[in-house]
Amino acid sequence: MADQSLDVKGLNCPLPILRAKKALKDVAVGGTLEVLATDPGAVKDFEAFCRTTGNELLSSKEEGKVFSFVIKRTA
Amino acid sequence: MNKDSNTKSMSMIVTKGSLDWAYPPFILATTAAAMGLDVTMFFTFYGLTLLKKKLDMSVTTLGNPAMAMPMFGMHMAMPNVMSVIPGVDAAATAMMKNLIKKKGVASIEELRATAVESDVKMIACQMTMDLFEYTMDDMIEGPVLGGAATYIENATKCDINLFI
Numbered sequence: 001m002a003d004q005s006l007d008v009k010g011l012n013c014p015l016p017i018l019r020a021k022k023a024l025k026d027v028a029v030g031g032t033l034e035v036l037a038t039d040p041g042a043v044k045d046f047e048a049f050c051r052t053t054g055n056e057l058l059s060s061k062e063e064g065k066v067f068s069f070v071i072k073r074t075a
Numbered sequence: 076m077n078k079d080s081n082t083k084s085m086s087m088i089v090t091k092g093s094l095d096w097a098y099p100p101f102i103l104a105t106t107a108a109a110m111g112l113d114v115t116m117f118f119t120f121y122g123l124t125l126l127k128k129k130l131d132m133s134v135t136t137l138g139n140p141a142m143a144m145p146m147f148g149m150h151m152a153m154p155n156v157m158s159v160i161p162g163v164d165a166a167a168t169a170m171m172k173n174l175i176k177k178k179g180v181a182s183i184e185e186l187r188a189t190a191v192e193s194d195v196k197m198i199a200c201q202m203t204m205d206l207f208e209y210t211m212d213d214m215i216e217g218p219v220l221g222g223a224a225t226y227i228e229n230a231t232k233c234d235i236n237l238f239i
Binding site for chain 2 (some may be wrong): 011012013014015017018021048049052053068
C-alpha cells in the first residue's frame, strides 16, 4: 500500500500533475504516493513528470476507466 | 527550488487576455514549475488583464474561425460573422465556462494561484501598463514591473522561450 493516496478522478490536465506535485511534498523521501485519475493524458504525463523530476514511477495501471499510478519520492 | 546548472528554465511572453488564450500560458507555467523548471512570465498588452485582481475573461467567435462548440451531439461551427449578433459572444463565453466546469478543467484563478505559489516569476510590461493606464494596485500581489530589456536578458538564459 502506498503511504499516501491522491484522488484526482474527474480532473483534467494539468490538475493531476499539479495536485500530485503538491501531495508529494507531504510524502517522506523514499515514500510512495498513489494517484487515481480518469484523464487518459495522465499516463504519458506521469511518465514525463517522473523522468524530469527524478521521482520513480513504480507502476502505471488501468482498471476500467481509472488509471492508477504509484510514484516513489526520490528527493 | 534547486538552482544548479541542471535546472531547466522557461520564459514566455503573454500577450492575450481572453479566456481561451489564458489557458496555454498558465497551464504551461504551472506544469513546468511542477516539473522543476524556473519559469518567468512576461505579461504585455492584453496579457496584462490576466494579472488583474478580479478576472473577467470572455471568448469571442470573431477571429476564431476554427471554434467549434460541442452542442446537440455534434460540434457546431461558430462562423466569425455570428459575433455581430447581440448576445452570441456572451453565449459562447457562458458555454465555454460551463464546459470548463463540467470537464473538471482548472479555473484560471486556481492556475494563477498555483503559479504564484510555485514561485513562477511574473513581470508586468511597464510600457503597456502605462499605455492602458493600469497601476500595480489593479493587479494581484507578486508581479514586478519590467521592460523589454528585462525580458530579453532573462530569455537569453532560458532553455524554452515562448510567445503566446
